[in-house]
Amino acid sequence: MVTSVMRVGETVAITLDELLLELSGLKVGDAVRVQWSEDGTLVVTPLGRPATKQELAASIRRVSSSVDDPTH
Secondary structure, eight states: OOOOEEEETTEEEEOOOHHHHHHHTOOTTOOEEEEEOTTSOEEEEEOSSOOOHHHHHHHHHHHHHHHHOTTO
């Protein structure tokens, strides 16, 4: 996924598409840890509760149906 850094008030934000949100289990308002490594990699780690098996299964089904249906 390619995205951009945007100014939002006095801060900046990186946008994520719905598929990435589903795969990561993130929801708007969730806390994340962002770490930078010396090789230039940014790592975003969700904090808080892990996704349930049901949430993971639902995300996999949605992703699978999107891959199987070329109109998505």
